[in-house]
Amino acid sequence: MAFRTRTTSARPRTAPARPRRSRKAPLASALALALALSACAAGTGGGGAGAADRTPRTGSAAPQDPAATPAAPSASGTRSPGGTAPPPTAPAPGPTTPPAEGRQVRTGVYFLHGERVSPAPRSVTAPATVAGALRALLAGPNPRERGHGRTTAIPEGTRLRSLAVRDGVATVDLTGRYDDGGGTLSMRARLAQVVFTATRFPAVTSVRFALDGGPVTRFGGEGVDLARPVGRADFEDLTPAVLVESPMIGDTVRGPVRVWGTANTFEASFGLRITDADGHTAAHTPVMATSGNGVRGTFDLTVRLQGFREGPGTLTALWDDPEQERLVSEATVPLTLRR
Structure with a gap:
């Protein structure tokens, strides 16, 4: 598992275990190392890593979207391998x-x-x-x-x-x-x-x-x-492994920042990082979704921002891809950072 920090006290639900590749440990280490390096970058860039409240608030409506909270995926919400339509x-x-x-x-x-x-x-x-x-x-x-x-x-x-x-x-x-x-x-x-x-x-x-x-x-x-x-x-094949529902592209954010969405990653773990235009890390944290390994789960956490320059910034999600045997960092959300 890439991270030991959990968002809930219960172990996340996962689909039946699939054969594990021998490179699981190196991949998990790579993701942990990436976050550790970002912590070092934050320290040398004039600010420490932002702490995060990893207690999920499942079902709470986003402050910005009082009438538009997305439906929460469940274990039954993923298409079966045989193509049977899910409820x-x-x-x-x-x-x-x-x-x-x-x-x-x-x-x-x-x-x-x-x-x-x-x-x-x-x-x-x-x-x-x-x-x-x-x-x-x-x-x-x-x-x-x-x-x-x-x-x-x-x-x-x-x-x-x-x-x-x-x-x-x-x-x-x-x-x-x-x-x-x-x-x-x-x-x-x-x-x-x-x-x-x-x-x-x-x-x-x-x-x-x-x-x-x-x-x-x-x-x-x-x-x-x-x-x-x-x-x-x-449309799971057209959904990113980590779908950040909020904040969204172009949003102006001030710490603490609530980040929530859905994820379907290896062992339900991934990382979130927020950087400013100079590449300084304003926040980084490991995240554990409610499920993974083929079953899309939810995540909801609050992240503090520290040691950044106001202006353009980027929220990036990172996760292990055991199929490609590499660390993936494709889900990016351009933001404006304010104190």
């Missing part, structure tokens, strides 16, 4: 009362970073928060987000015709432009963008698609199966 995941506890009409609600819409979904912040007006988020998604990433590699697979000109939510299923009716062009990856990516954006709201656990008023059971020229409502677990 929809249960929504995380949300606000007991809906936001007042006309109130601005902060949420996230999901673009692509490489071939994986990545949230970006948007504000929508209550009570039509899910519809507002989908319209913001269809508008595409802004110039700053594009400058940081965020893209969209949704064809320009796609519009939302209608939206209905019943028993946790959102029926999203889009214009026919939505299925124009692209191969299987592009088709599945644009479906994932809509699904992740809609299911960020607790009232939605899965999505049923319609085009120009008609139900869709096969999507695109490759015939992606949409005979049933689909949820986040149907």
